[in-house]
Amino acid sequence: MIHLMIFLPLLGSLLLLATPKRWRDEVAGFVAALTLGLGLLIWRGGGAEVFRVDWIPALGVTYSVALDGVSLTLALVTAFMSFIAVLYAARRISNPGTMLSLVLAMETGLLGIFAARDLLLFYVFFETALLPALLMLAIYGKPNRMRALVKFAAYTLFGSLLMLLSIIGVKAYGGSPTFALADLIQNPVKGAAQTWLYLGFLAAMAVKLPLWPLHAWLPDFHEQNHDSGVPDVMGTLYKVGGYGLFQFGLPLFPDASEQLRPILMGLAAFTALYAAWIAFRQTDWKRLIAYAGLSHMGFVALGVFSLNETATIGAMYLLAFQNVYTGALFLAVGMLQERVGSVHTRVGGVMTQAGALGGMTLALWFASIAVPGLAGFVGEFSVLLGAYQVQPWLAFIAGLSTIAAAAYALTAFQTTFWQGRPLGAVRVADLRHTEWLVLGLPLAVAVFFGVYSAPALNLIQPAVRGVLAGLGGQ
Amino acid sequence: MLQVPDVHLAPMLPILIVLAGALASTVLGFHLPRRALTIINLVMLVLSGVSMAYLWNSGAAAFGGSLQADNAAILLGITILIGSAMTLLVSLDTAYRARVSFPEFDAMLMYAVTGTLLIAFSGDLITMLIGLEIMSLSGYVLATLQDSRPAEESGLKYFLLGAAGSAILIYGIAFVYGATGSLNYAGIAAKTAGLTPENVGILVGGALLLLAGFAFKVALVPFHQWTPDVYSGAPTSVSLFLSTVVKVAAFAGMLRVFGGALQNAPGWASVLQILIAATLIIGNAASLFQTNFKRMLAYSAVAHTGFLALTLLGTPALGGAAMTYYLLIYTLMTAASFAIVAALQRSEKGMEIGDLRGLYYRHPGYAVALAVCLASLAGLPPFAGFFGKYLAFQAAFQNGYVWLSVLAALASVAALVYYLRPAMLMFMPDRTPAREYQHGERPATTFTVALGVVGVTVLGILPNLWYGWVANPGIWGALAGR
Numbered sequence: 001m002i003h004l005m006i007f008l009p010l011l012g013s014l015l016l017l018a019t020p021k022r023w024r025d026e027v028a029g030f031v032a033a034l035t036l037g038l039g040l041l042i043w044r045g046g047g048a049e050v051f052r053v054d055w056i057p058a059l060g061v062t063y064s065v066a067l068d069g070v071s072l073t074l075a076l077v078t079a080f081m082s083f084i085a086v087l088y089a090a091r092r093i094s095n096p097g098t099m100l101s102l103v104l105a106m107e108t109g110l111l112g113i114f115a116a117r118d119l120l121l122f123y124v125f126f127e128t129a130l131l132p133a134l135l136m137l138a139i140y141g142k143p144n145r146m147r148a149l150v151k152f153a154a155y156t157l158f159g160s161l162l163m164l165l166s167i168i169g170v171k172a173y174g175g176s177p178t179f180a181l182a183d184l185i186q187n188p189v190k191g192a193a194q195t196w197l198y199l200g201f202l203a204a205m206a207v208k209l210p211l212w213p214l215h216a217w218l219p220d221f222h223e224q225n226h227d228s229g230v231p232d233v234m235g236t237l238y239k240v241g242g243y244g245l246f247q248f249g250l251p252l253f254p255d256a257s258e259q260l261r262p263i264l265m266g267l268a269a270f271t272a273l274y275a276a277w278i279a280f281r282q283t284d285w286k287r288l289i290a291y292a293g294l295s296h297m298g299f300v301a302l303g304v305f306s307l308n309e310t311a312t313i314g315a316m317y318l319l320a321f322q323n324v325y326t327g328a329l330f331l332a333v334g335m336l337q338e339r340v341g342s343v344h345t346r347v348g349g350v351m352t353q354a355g356a357l358g359g360m361t362l363a364l365w366f367a368s369i370a371v372p373g374l375a376g377f378v379g380e381f382s383v384l385l386g387a388y389q390v391q392p393w394l395a396f397i398a399g400l401s402t403i404a405a406a407a408y409a410l411t412a413f414q415t416t417f418w419q420g421r422p423l424g425a426v427r428v429a430d431l432r433h434t435e436w437l438v439l440g441l442p443l444a445v446a447v448f449f450g451v452y453s454a455p456a457l458n459l460i461q462p463a464v465r466g467v468l469a470g471l472g473g474q
Numbered sequence: 475m476l477q478v479p480d481v482h483l484a485p486m487l488p489i490l491i492v493l494a495g496a497l498a499s500t501v502l503g504f505h506l507p508r509r510a511l512t513i514i515n516l517v518m519l520v521l522s523g524v525s526m527a528y529l530w531n532s533g534a535a536a537f538g539g540s541l542q543a544d545n546a547a548i549l550l551g552i553t554i555l556i557g558s559a560m561t562l563l564v565s566l567d568t569a570y571r572a573r574v575s576f577p578e579f580d581a582m583l584m585y586a587v588t589g590t591l592l593i594a595f596s597g598d599l600i601t602m603l604i605g606l607e608i609m610s611l612s613g614y615v616l617a618t619l620q621d622s623r624p625a626e627e628s629g630l631k632y633f634l635l636g637a638a639g640s641a642i643l644i645y646g647i648a649f650v651y652g653a654t655g656s657l658n659y660a661g662i663a664a665k666t667a668g669l670t671p672e673n674v675g676i677l678v679g680g681a682l683l684l685l686a687g688f689a690f691k692v693a694l695v696p697f698h699q700w701t702p703d704v705y706s707g708a709p710t711s712v713s714l715f716l717s718t719v720v721k722v723a724a725f726a727g728m729l730r731v732f733g734g735a736l737q738n739a740p741g742w743a744s745v746l747q748i749l750i751a752a753t754l755i756i757g758n759a760a761s762l763f764q765t766n767f768k769r770m771l772a773y774s775a776v777a778h779t780g781f782l783a784l785t786l787l788g789t790p791a792l793g794g795a796a797m798t799y800y801l802l803i804y805t806l807m808t809a810a811s812f813a814i815v816a817a818l819q820r821s822e823k824g825m826e827i828g829d830l831r832g833l834y835y836r837h838p839g840y841a842v843a844l845a846v847c848l849a850s851l852a853g854l855p856p857f858a859g860f861f862g863k864y865l866a867f868q869a870a871f872q873n874g875y876v877w878l879s880v881l882a883a884l885a886s887v888a889a890l891v892y893y894l895r896p897a898m899l900m901f902m903p904d905r906t907p908a909r910e911y912q913h914g915e916r917p918a919t920t921f922t923v924a925l926g927v928v929g930v931t932v933l934g935i936l937p938n939l940w941y942g943w944v945a946n947p948g949i950w951g952a953l954a955g956r
Contacts, residue, residue: 056938058945124855138898149898150891157890161883172872
C-alpha cells in the first residue's frame with residue numbers, strides 16, 4: 001500500500017497526458033483524493049513498517065521505505081495539500097493539464113522524500129521533486145523567471161551535491177554495507193570526519209529549510225511563480241530541510257549536532273528574526289508570505305538544532321502544519337490576484353465587497369502568526385519552551401519575531417483588505433464554489449489541530465523520543 | 475625454425491565484421507546508393523555486437539595477448555557500437571542536408587569504428603597505437619568531409635593538434651618500453667614493481683608523455699583547445715560521432731593503459747588530478763558563456779571529460795566499473811542531444827540557445843527528449859546521468875581524492891546552470907516565428923532519440939541493468955593481467 005501511495009500520483013501524472021482534455025480535472029482530483037485516502041488508511045493501520053529490497057546490490061543501495069511517526073504526519077499533510085492544490089488549479093487555470101500533471105509528479109517526489117529510509121534513495125527523491133518545480137516555474141512563471149529558476153536550481157544543487165559527497169563519505173568512512181538508514185546507524189562515523197560530513201549534509205538541508213544565509217532563492221522563487229499560488233503550495237511542501245535533519249541528520253551525526261548546537265541555534269534564531277524583519281518591508285504578498293514562511297522555518301530549525309525533546313516535537317508539529325496554512329495563504333493570494341489583478345499589499349478595501357475571502361485570509365494569517373487556538377501556536381510555543389531550556393537568550397531573540405510577525409501580518413492585511421476601495425475600482429466578487437473548500441478545509445485543519453493536537457502528537461512524540469534517545473539521552 | 479603465429483579468428487571477429495562493412499562501403503559505393511550501404515553497415519554493427527555477446531566470459535586472446543577479447547573489451551566495445559549505430563541512424567536523415575551523403579562518409583566512419591574497437595580490444599601498446607591512428611585518421615577525414623570553410627578549418631585543426639598528440643603518445647610508448655622492456659600491458663604491470671631508480675625515472679617520463687598524448691585525444695585541459703572548434707565546425711552528425719564514439723575509445727585506451735599497465739606506476743596520478751581540476755573548472759566555466767547550443771554541447775563534452783577522468787583515479791575495481799557505466803550513459807545522452815540538434819538545425823552551425831525558446835510548443839516530443847537528455851547530462855535523478863556522476867564521485871572520494879570530488883561537486887552546480895537554461899527556455903511560451911528546421915522529425919532520428927531517452931530513463935531507474943554487468947571486480951583486475 002505504501003508503494004501505491006508513493007507512486008500513484010506519478011502514475012496519475014502520466015495518465016493525465018493520455019486523458020482527453022475535459023476529463024483531466026476529474027482524473028487528477030480523483031488520483032489526489034485516492035492518494036490522501038491511502039495515506040489515511042495507512043494511518044488507521046498504525047503506519048507502514050520498513051520495507052526493504054536491494055536496488056543496486058553492487059553499490060549497496062536499497063529501496064527502503066517506511067511511513068511512521070513524523071514521516072507519516074508530513075506525508076499526510078503533503079497528500080492533503082496536493083489535493084487542495086489540484087482542486088484550485090482545476091478551477092483557476094484554463095486547460096490545466098500540464099500543471100496538474102506536474103503537481104502530481106511533484107507529489108510523488110515529496111512522498112518519496114518522507115518515506116525513504118535509504119540515504120541514496122532519499123537523495124534521488126529529493127532531486128526528483130526538483131524537476132517538476134522547475135518546470136512549473138518555467139511554463140507558468142512571470143517574466144523574470146529565468147533568474148529565479150537559475151537561482152533556485154543552483155542553490156538546491158549546490159547543497160545537494162555536497163550532501164551527495166557526504167552520503168558517499170558516511171558509507172565509506174563508517175564501513176556500512178548499504179545505504180539503508182538502519183545499517184548506517186549501526187556503523188557510525190567517528191571523530192572529526194563526522195563533523196565535516198555533517199557540514200556537507202547540512203548544506204543541502206540549510207538550502208531547503210531554508211536557513212540564513214542560504215535562503216536567497218526563496219523570495220524570488222515565490223514571486224516569479226504563477227499567480228494562482230498552486231506552485232507555491234508545492235514549493236512550500238518542498239521545504240523539507242527540517243525533516244531531513246531530524247530523520248537523517250541527528251541519528252547519523254549525533255556528536256557533530258551536539259558540537260555545533262550553539263552556532264546552528266544562533267543561525268536559526270537569527271533567521272527567524274531577520275526574515276520577520278524583512279517581511280515587514282515587503283509590498284508583494286508572495287514575497288511577504290515567503291519571508292513569513294522563512295521566519296517559521298527559523299523556528300523549525302531552532303527546534304531541531306536544540307536537540308531538546310519538547311522543542312523538536314514542536315518543530316515537527318510546526319513544520320507539518322505551516323504547510324497547511326502557508327499553502328492556503330498562497331492560494332488566498334491567488335484568489336485575491338484573480339479579483340483585483342495584483343498581488344500588491346496596497347490594494348485597499350477588498351473586505352467591503354469580499355467579506356468571506358477577507359475573513360478566511362485573516363483567520364489563516366492568525367494561524368500563521370501563532371495566535372493561540374490555531375495550529376501555529378502549538379508548534380511555535382513548544383519550540384520556544386524547549387529552546388529556552390537549552391539557550392535562553394537565543395530563544396528570546398527568536399521569540400521577538402512573534403512581535404514582528406503581528407506587525408507585518410496585520411499591516412499587510414490592513415492595507416489590502418481594509419481601508420477604502422479606490423474610486424472606480426472594479427467590483428470584487430466573494431468566494432465561489434470550490435474556493436470555499438480550498439480555503440475552508442485547510443482552515444478547518446488549522447483550527448482542529450490548534451485545539452486538539454493529540455492525533456498528531458501521538459504520531460510525532462514517539463518518533464522524536466526514538467531519535468533523541470539514540471543521541472545518548474537529553 | 476619458423477614459428478606459426480598465434481592467430482585465432484574468434485577474438486578478432488567483432489573487429490573484422492566492422493572492417494568488412496568498411497570495405498563493402500568502399501567497394502560497393504560505385505554500385506549501390508548510400509542509404510543501402512548505411513543499412514548494410516548497421517547490420518554489420520549488429521552482427522559485431524552479436525559476436526561480442528558470443529565472446530562474453532571467454533577471455534579469448536590472439537597474437538600472444540596483443541588482442542584481448544576480455545570482458546572489459548566487450549563492455550567498451552558494445553558502448554562503441556551503440557554510439558556508432560546512433561551516428562549512422564542520424565546520418566540517414568541529415569547527411570544529405572549536410573552535403574556529406576556519399577559512400578565515403580560511411581566508409582570512413584566504419585574505418586574509424588574499426589580503429590576504436592581495436593583500441594578497446596588492445597592487449598599491448600602497439601595494437602592500441604594502430605587502433606588510435608586508424609581512428610584518428612578517419613576522424614580527420616570525417617571532420618573535413620563537408621565542402622565548407624568551417625569543416626576545412628575543423629579538419630585541419632583536428633589533424634594538426636591530433637598529430638602532435640599522437641607524436642607525444644608514441645614518444646611515451648617508447649619511454650615505457652625502454653623502462654620496462656615490454657609492450658604488453660600485463661608485462662608492463664608485472665615489471666613496474668622491481669625497477670632500478672634510473673628506469674623508474676624513465677617510466678615516469680613515459681607515463682606522463684602517454685598522459686599528455688591521451689589528454690589531447692580525450693580533451694583534458696590544457697590540451698582541449700581544438701575541441702570546441704572541431705565539434706562546432708564539423709557537420710553535426712560527425713560531431714556526434716567524435717564526441718561519443720571517439721571519446722569512448724580514447725577513454726578505453728586510457729583505462730587499458732593507466733588502469734591496467736601503469737596501474738602501480740608512480741607519478742601520473744598526481745598530474746592527472748591537476749589536469750582534471752583544470753578541466754572541471756575551465757570546461758564548466760566556458761560552457762556558461764556559450765550562446766550557440768552546438769558549441770555549448772562541445773564545451774559540455776570537455777566538462778564531461780573531467781567527470782569521466784575522475785574514475786581513473788579510483789581503485790581499478792571501482793573506477794573501471796564507474797567509467798564503463800558512465801561511458802554508456804554519456805554516449806546515450808550526448809548522442810540523443812546531438813541527434814536533435816542535427817534534426818532541427820537550419821544550418822550546420824547548429825542553433826542559438828535563444829532559438830530554443832518555445833520548442834516544446836512546436837516539437838513537443840523532441841523538446842521533452844532534449845530536456846531529459848540535458849537533465850541527465852546535468853546529473854539530475856531519476857535519469858542515469860546522476861548515477862554516472864555519483865559513481866565517478868564515489869570512485870575518486872573513496873580513493874582519497876576528497877578535495878577533487880568537492881571541486882567536481884561545485885563544478886556540477888555550474889553545469890546545472892548551463893544545461894538548465896536551454897532546457898527551461900524550451901518550455902517558455904514564445905510568440906515569434908520558429909527558427910528551426912520544420913521538417914526535422916524523421917523516423918530514424920526519432921528512433922535514435924527514443925533509444926537515448928529510454929536508455930537514460932530506464933538505466934536511471936534500474937541502474938543495475940547495466941551496472942550489474944560492469945560491477946564484477948574480476949573484469950578490472952584482469953586489466954593488469956591478474
